[in-house]
Amino acid sequence: MTHLKKERTLVVIKPDGIQRTLVGEIIQRYERIGLKLIAIKMLVPSEDHVDKHYNLDPEWKKNVGEKSIKGYIDKGLEPPSQDPMVIGDQVISVLKKYLSSGPVIAMVWQGAHAVKIVRKITGGTEPLSSDVGTIRGDYVLDSYQMSDKDGRAIRNLIHASGSAKEADDEIKHWFVEEELLDYNLVQDKILYDVNLDGLLE
Ligand code: ADP
Ligand code: MG
Numbered sequence: 001m002t003h004l005k006k007e008r009t010l011v012v013i014k015p016d017g018i019q020r021t022l023v024g025e026i027i028q029r030y031e032r033i034g035l036k037l038i039a040i041k042m043l044v045p046s047e048d049h050v051d052k053h054y055n056l057d058p059e060w061k062k063n064v065g066e067k068s069i070k071g072y073i074d075k076g077l078e079p080p081s082q083d084p085m086v087i088g089d090q091v092i093s094v095l096k097k098y099l100s101s102g103p104v105i106a107m108v109w110q111g112a113h114a115v116k117i118v119r120k121i122t123g124g125t126e127p128l129s130s131d132v133g134t135i136r137g138d139y140v141l142d143s144y145q146m147s148d149k150d151g152r153a154i155r156n157l158i159h160a161s162g163s164a165k166e167a168d169d170e171i172k173h174w175f176v177e178e179e180l181l182d183y184n185l186v187q188d189k190i191l192y193d194v195n196l197d198g199l200l201e
Contacts, residue, residue, distance in 0.1 A: 005192045007114040008038070008180075009161045010170040011122075015102035017157040022139060023105060026158065029121050029135055030109050034191050039108040039179045047096040049173075054092050056169040061088030071126055071144045080148055091153070098153035106174045112192070115160075115167050122160045130156075 013026055031037065045053075054060055065084025068091070072079040081087055109118060123134025126144055130137035136156045147154040161167035171180070190196070 004112045005188075006110060007112065007164065007167075008108055008110045008171060009114040009118050009167045010159070010174060011107045011109055011118060011161075012099075012159040012174070013105040013107075014099060014155070014157055014159060015104055016140075016155045018103050018105065020139065020157070022135075022157060025139075026135055027107075030107075030118060033111075033117060033121065034187065035109040035111040035114060035117065036185055036188070037107060038110045038181050038183075039175050040105065041175075041179070042103050042105050044103050045100050047100045050096045050099045051092065053099075053170065053173055054095060056173060057166060061085060061092065064088050064091050067125065068144055068148075071129075075145070077145065094147075094151065094153040098155070099159075108171055108175060108180055115162075115164050118160045119162065122158050125156060126154060127156050 011026075011030065013023060017023065017026060027037070062084045065087035068087050069079040069082070069084060079087070080090075111117070121134060123130030123136035125136075126142070127136045127140035128143035128145075130140075132138065135158060140156055142155045144154060161170050
């Protein structure tokens, strides 16, 4: 098994993140915790690319539908449909429009527990209920209620892989192997070295 410090995750700064001029802020959050940026590019993804991205996991559509229904019920509101697949289809269709509307920045971050750490810093899907201190919680005010009323995707600045399996599939979907750079950072030593020898002159 590869060492935990080699775990990788995909992050995409969505078009609203670029338009809100939050690129530097977002990158800084992942950088300062000790993760290593090993690939980055700017592009305008096609609707087909986005469609494939969200269909890499055949369960995703149902899960996103269930999560949205729960979001409504938790707030004492009536969900627009009781069928998670119906909501899932709607979400994919609005996501295609959202993510292909302008430039995005795709990145791969590497480090211990990269998937979970990035999700923690990024915050929950719905900015209204994301924790304060997370990127989504600090920089956006969107909600399921508002995005559904307007028939659009919830704007939350970032995509971040939800599991190690999702990360593997998504990284392959956005990058070719040669674009993932293996290199040493000076700080790797203090984060991961077992003996910490050689610090003193
Ligand atoms: P996350 O991005 O937190 O992993 P999901 O994978 O569940 O969230 O959903 C993917 C994206 O779809 C979300 O980031 C959000 O932009 C959008 N989205 C999810 N649920 C809804 C919904 N009910 N209505 C509109 N957009 C949604
Ligand atoms: Mg997800």
